[in-house]
Amino acid sequence: MSAPTAINPQQREGVLESATKIKQLSQEPGNFLIDLLVQQQQFTSIKWLLHFKIPEMIPVAPKGISYDDLSSRTGISSNTIRAVARMAMTADFLAETKDGLSTHSQLSRSLVEDQDLANWLSYVVNRNVPMTYGFIEATERWPNTTSVTETAFNVSSKTELSFFDWLEANPKMGTEFGEYMKSQAAATTDGGVEHLVNGFDWKSLGKATIVDVGGGEGDASFALVHAYPELRLIVQDLSHAKAGAQAKIAALDAPIKSRVEWQEYDFREVQQVKGADVYFLRTVLHNWPDDGAVKILQRVVEAMGPSSRIIIMDMVLPTPGDKRVFEGALRQKDLMMRQAFNAPEREVEDWYSLVGKVDKRLELVAITRPEGSVHSLLEIKLRN
Numbered sequence: 393m394s395a396p397t398a399i400n401p402q403q404r405e406g407v408l409e410s411a412t413k414i415k416q417l418s419q420e421p422g423n424f425l426i427d428l429l430v431q432q433q434q435f436t437s438i439k440w441l442l443h444f445k446i447p448e449m450i451p452v453a454p455k456g457i458s459y460d461d462l463s464s465r466t467g468i469s470s471n472t473i474r475a476v477a478r479m480a481m482t483a484d485f486l487a488e489t490k491d492g493l494s495t496h497s498q499l500s501r502s503l504v505e506d507q508d509l510a511n512w513l514s515y516v517v518n519r520n521v522p523m524t525y526g527f528i529e530a531t532e533r534w535p536n537t538t539s540v541t542e543t544a545f546n547v548s549s550k551t552e553l554s555f556f557d558w559l560e561a562n563p564k565m566g567t568e569f570g571e572y573m574k575s576q577a578a579a580t581t582d583g584g585v586e587h588l589v590n591g592f593d594w595k596s597l598g599k600a601t602i603v604d605v606g607g608g609e610g611d612a613s614f615a616l617v618h619a620y621p622e623l624r625l626i627v628q629d630l631s632h633a634k635a636g637a638q639a640k641i642a643a644l645d646a647p648i649k650s651r652v653e654w655q656e657y658d659f660r661e662v663q664q665v666k667g668a669d670v671y672f673l674r675t676v677l678h679n680w681p682d683d684g685a686v687k688i689l690q691r692v693v694e695a696m697g698p699s700s701r702i703i704i705m706d707m708v709l710p711t712p713g714d715k716r717v718f719e720g721a722l723r724q725k726d727l728m729m730r731q732a733f734n735a736p737e738r739e740v741e742d743w744y745s746l747v748g749k750v751d752k753r754l755e756l757v758a759i760t761r762p763e764g765s766v767h768s769l770l771e772i773k774l775r776n
């Protein structure tokens with residue numbers, strides 16, 4: 393859903409934080425519990441409507457469709473459809489015309505018509521949320537584990553493979569995950585690649601080679617090569633990302649295409665690209681507990697030359713209680729990482745501690761969060 397144009401991202405953040413504070417101050421425990429139930433039923437209703445493909449049957453306002461027509465098209469009683477649709481309407485998903493016909497709200501229309509939002513919604517509903525249902529059982533079974541194969545994902549997906557090994561074994565899921573990563577970045581302004589492009593002085597590197605370690609299908613690298621004509625990007629990832637990446641590279645204009653390369657590479661193995669100017673890891677380390685993240689960074693350090701640096705783009709969790717809405721958005725991601733990988737989003741001190749465990753010569757020299765971004769950029773150099 394596009395945001396109202398009269399308000400900029402900073403103002404929007406302020407309005408949402410204030411509105412949330414007012415709501416929390418005026419709530420009693422009973423309201424809080426009802427709110428929880430409302431959110432649960434709103435989620436169930438939207439999932440139910442998507443499952444029966446009802447939003448696709450609904451025309452855009454001022455047109456509408458009767459609940460009886462929806463009933464004859466789906467075989468479900470019109471009473472049930474109306475009850476579910478009206479529950480979803482309390483989350484501003486769907487609406488009704490003055491004559492009581494079902495129509496789209498601005499939100500439901502965006503979620504159905506915008507392919508990126510639609511892909512993201514589908515992944516949230518069908519993959520992310522079901523994974524949360526395995527969290528309690530996973531903690532009961534493995535209360536102190538940091539293994540990537542003892543997670544809520546393992547419980548909910550009934551697999552003994554780690555999430556990424558499971559993607560390798562299920563290429564269709566690999567493609568779906570690639571689409572999800574891309575759609576999430578495209579559909580939000582706070583997770584978008586523009587923060588990468590503008591959040592660091594890439595121009596100052598001049599003619600530089602950047603290795604995008606765990607770069608997926610290369611979307612972040614494509615943004616950099618488009619914006620900076622002197623940069624050369626090498627994207628590395630597992631085989632599940634190969635077909636998607638190659639198709640995307642083939643579609644680039646010739647001068648840009650010559651500055652991007654995709655390599656199949658497992659970042660637990662020896663890094664073959666030595667002495668690059670930058671080793672770049674975007675939302676990679678949050679998928680790994682410290683022992684795994686340390687090994688990934690050690691493979692990078694072994695390949696670094698004296699003037700190579702590491703740039704990490706990932707979340708840095710805020711101080712608890714500072715900003716509830718912003719914090720909530722990051723902490724849900726923290727729990728999702730724990731549920732999928734037993735890995736955390738990291739606080740500032742966790743990042744310093746992680747870098748210290750990799751190699752004593754490494755120095756975390758800067759952490760900056762571009763305005764409006766959920767991710768920060770961490771710059772790491774070798775001490776002279």
Ligand SMILES: C[S@@+](CC[C@H](N)C(=O)[O-])C[C@H]1O[C@@H](n2cnc3c(N)ncnc32)[C@H](O)[C@@H]1O
Nearest residue numbers: 556573606607608629630657658659674675676
């Ligand atoms: C959260 S995604 C981030 C992708 C990309 N950097 C971006 O910002 O869109 C994490 C990436 O790490 C890759 N990955 C996981 N395990 C890997 C491994 N052992 N070797 C190389 N890449 C791996 C995944 O395939 C996935 O593309």
